[in-house]
Amino acid sequence: MNNKIKKILVNSGYAIFSNLLSMLVSTLVILVLPKLIGVESYGYWQLYLFYVSYVGFFHLGWIDGIYLKYGGSHFEELDKKKFYSQFVMYVLFQSTIAILIFIYGFIVTNNEKKFIFGQLGITLLLTNLRFFIIYILQTTNRIKESSAIIILDRVLYAILLISIILVDIKDYRVMIYVDVSARFISLLYGLYLCRSILLKKLSYFKLDCVEIFDNIRVGSNLMLSNVASLLIIGTVRLGIERQWDIATFGKVSLTLSISNLMMIFINAVGIVIFPMLKRLDRRKLPLLYESLRNILMPIILGILILYYPLRLVLGYWIPQYIDSVKYMVLIFPMAIYESKMSLLINTYLKALRMERYILKINVQTVILSLCLTLFTAFVLKNLDLAIVSIVILLAFRCVLAEGAVARELEIDVKKDMYFEVILTMIFILSGWFLSPMMAIMSYIVFYGVYLLIKRDAFYNTIKNFKQILS
Secondary structure (H helix, E strand, O other): OHHHHHHHHHHHHHHHHHHHHHHHHHHHHHHHHHHHOOHHHHHHHHHHHHHHOOHHHOOOOHHHHHHHHHOOOOHHHOOHHHHHHHHHHHHHHHHHHHHHHHHHHHHOOOHHHHHHHHHHHHHHHHHHHHHHHHHHHHHOOOHHHHHHHHHHHHHHHHHHHHHHHHOOOOOHHHHHHHHHHHHHHHHHHHHHHOHHHHOOOHHHOOOOHHHHHHHHHHHHHHHHHHHHHHHHHHHHHHHHHHHOOHHHHHHHHHHHHHHOHHHHHHHHHHHHHHHHHHHOOHHHHHHHHHHHHHHHHHHHHHHHHHHHHHHHHHHHHOHHHHHHHHHHHHHOOHHHHHHHHHHHHHHHHHHOOOHHHHHHHHHHHHHHHHHHHHHHHHHOOOHHHHHHHHHHHHHHHHHHHHHHHHHHHOOOOHHHHHHHHHHHHHHHHHHHHOOHHHHHHHHHHHHHHHHHHOHHHHHHHHHHHHHHHO
């Protein structure tokens, strides 16, 4: 048991550190750049990041299939010839897509977007090749090495970004070059880590179309569900970008970025949990789910209180984004549902091989997102309702998905789900309609009641972990 605990803690430590570093760098970018560059330039920077968030899906589920098929395997057991051959074909495939995007950049009439699409082609190639390496390492539970790639990327990015800030360069184009450079160097390091598999002579290559199509077949549901997942918020953001100006898009994107900061930390734990679940006795999965839930949710619900001091600091730091601070109260609770989806629900659905159900729920939510965006942004033309619809959509998806997990594991979490929805509504309504002091006091009171109701569950969680790891 001690070895298991030690391994989990060590892997979690590396993953959490790398993602904590990512969070710190993201905080630098989110809080410093808006102060240094103009609102319009920041809008184009956010547009680049918006497009970049979708490049990972141009592998068509190829690496998702590898992740699901070989999850829990040991690195030394992997078929080197098979994986090297897959990587060669994958490089050719991603290069073709990158060239097409690069060509599209010359067709776009807007010069700013022309530049963004040109860089996007390069970013796609670098990012997706790096994904291939990171997925191999995470699949085989080599969290230390996969974390090292992320750490290198973020450290280089931060050093280069701080350097251009110190020499008073405020052009968002240079910031994009910095991002691309950091991705390239971290990719080279990843290739070095996996050199025993990925750096071979071409004579080692063997075309295996059956393996390629099988990986895409297995991973396509997960890939499509991830695309749909991004489109849930992406549809609303695109609606805002089309209906309002680039400055408004930048302000809303800033709010989303701040609200997503804690997700970087949460994702780290999910990376560690997936290989562990694949190796764990299925009979222990329900107990682990309830235990993780009892730890995660009180923490996330408590973190919402940080909105109020954060609101005060941001108001002084970037007064030109005061609208973003105001709208943050509507978006901040998205962390509740995104954290639970990322760490618990999606991780369990993948471990239980329920990728089709993930896709089904995400597609349903995207359809609802499209309807709400058309209604709030184009019919009512109401920015407030368009923004608050983001939390509604994420809550809707989370409730459906957790219901599926609960049925599969034969556990009852309905009462907890009700509490979380009620606390979310209290946070939003009090933050929007009451003074900051009254709002924070109201939420703290209801949060305290929630903790009292859950106190027995907290005590039982400690005993549950001992039972799981025994």
